[in-house]
Amino acid sequence: ILAELIAMAQQIIDKIDDTYTKIGFYKRAAAANLAAALENAKTVYDAGTSGYGAAYDLLYAEYQKVLANPDAKIPFDPSLTYIITNKEYTNQTMWVNNELVVRSEGGVDQAADAAKWQFKATASDGVYNIYNKKGYYCPAVLQSTAMTATTTANADALYTLQEMEAGVWAIKLSPAAGYRNFHSSGNEVVGWETGNNASRWYLTAV
Numbered sequence: 646i647l648a649e650l651i652a653m654a655q656q657i658i659d660k661i662d663d664t665y666t667k668i669g670f671y672k673r674a675a676a677a678n679l680a681a682a683l684e685n686a687k688t689v690y691d692a693g694t695s696g697y698g699a700a701y702d703l704l705y706a707e708y709q710k711v712l713a714n715p716d717a718k719i720p721f722d723p724s725l726t727y728i729i730t731n732k733e734y735t736n737q738t739m740w741v742n743n744e745l746v747v748r749s750e751g752g753v754d755q756a757a758d759a760a761k762w763q764f765k766a767t768a769s770d771g772v773y774n775i776y777n778k779k780g781y782y783c784p785a786v787l788q789s790t791a792m793t794a795t796t797t798a799n800a801d802a803l804y805t806l807q808e809m810e811a812g813v814w815a816i817k818l819s820p821a822a823g824y825r826n827f828h829s830s831g832n833e834v835v836g837w838e839t840g841n842n843a844s845r846w847y848l849t850a851v
Contacts, residue, residue, distance in 0.1 A: 647690050647701050654683045654708050660811050668721045668848040669812035675717035679707040721806060723764040723773060725850045728755050731829045732813055733842035739827075739834060741781045747792040749829035761851060764806075765798070771805055772819050774798040783834075788824035791833040806848075807839070814846050815839040 658680055662670035682704040689700040711717050729739040731749050738753035740760035753760050758778035765774040776782040781794035785801040795802075803819040817839065818825035828837030828844040837844050 647686060647697055647704075650701060650704055650708065651683065651686050651690060654679055654686075654704055657708070657711055657811070658683060662719060662812075665719050666850040667812055668719055668727070668850065669808055669814065670719050671711070671717055671811065672719060675714055676711055679704075679711050682707040718811065721848065722850070723766050725763075726778065727762045727764075728760060728849045728851055729762050729816075730847045730849065731843060732845040732847065734829055737829055737832070739846075741777055741779065741794045745781060745794040747783055747794055747834045748832055749834050750832040755851075764804075767803060769803070769819070772803050773805070774802060775804055775816070786818055786825055786827060786834070786836040788836040789830070790835055792835070809839065809845050812847060814848055815844060816846060 657671055657676055660670045661673050661676055663673055665672070686700040686704045689696045731737040734749070736751040737749040738755055738760050739747065739749045739762065740753050740757070741747055742759070761778040763776055763778070765776060767773060774782055776798070780796065782796070782798045783802060784792055784795050784799050786792055805817050805819045807815040807817055809815050816827040824838055825836045826839050826844050827834050827846065828841065830837065830843065839845070
């Protein structure tokens with residue numbers, strides 16, 4: 646049981662971001678006590694001596710504190726600009742090419758405006774139009790269909806963000822619909838369901 650809790654706590658520590666740019670990752674200060682309790686638990690576990698119960702209780706308490714802390718993670722801020730990268734294909738960055746196709750592929754210049762994304766607030770809380778710094782908007786995504794960017798925000802091109810795990814996001818059409826979520830397939834961004842890691846994304850503020 647202690648080993649399982651150690652693994653769970655380690656997942657949080659592994660997602661500490663000292664740059665404060667990775668949305669949904671943890672702040673070091675918020676996880677400091679957890680980190681100390683984790684090291685103590687590892688020592689007790691490796692030694693194979695008594696003290697398992699106390700080590701478990703301390704680690705569990707600190708683990709729950711981090712999970713319950715609404716300020717433990719780096720928050721999403723729609724006023725910022727983001728690089729969007731894929732979880733399954735970690736070298737892939739979302740951008741718009743010269744043919745206005747929204748793509749997710751490696752070798753992208755992340756400093757280029759074509760790869761810098763903003764979330765424009767709409768009249769509905771938490772609902773956004775998504776566009777890049779070149780002024781191209783994502784249309785309403787369709788199942789297994791590549792997106793062609795537009796120069797204006799279409800009325801049906803509304804999106805929400807759903808955190809699937811710490812620091813990993815689904816970009817979902819709003820209102821929610823099956824297979825209408827951003828997904829990387831064949832280096833293009835198409836619509837698919839959110840259970841696949843290729844439908845999950847990292848947001849990094851720039």
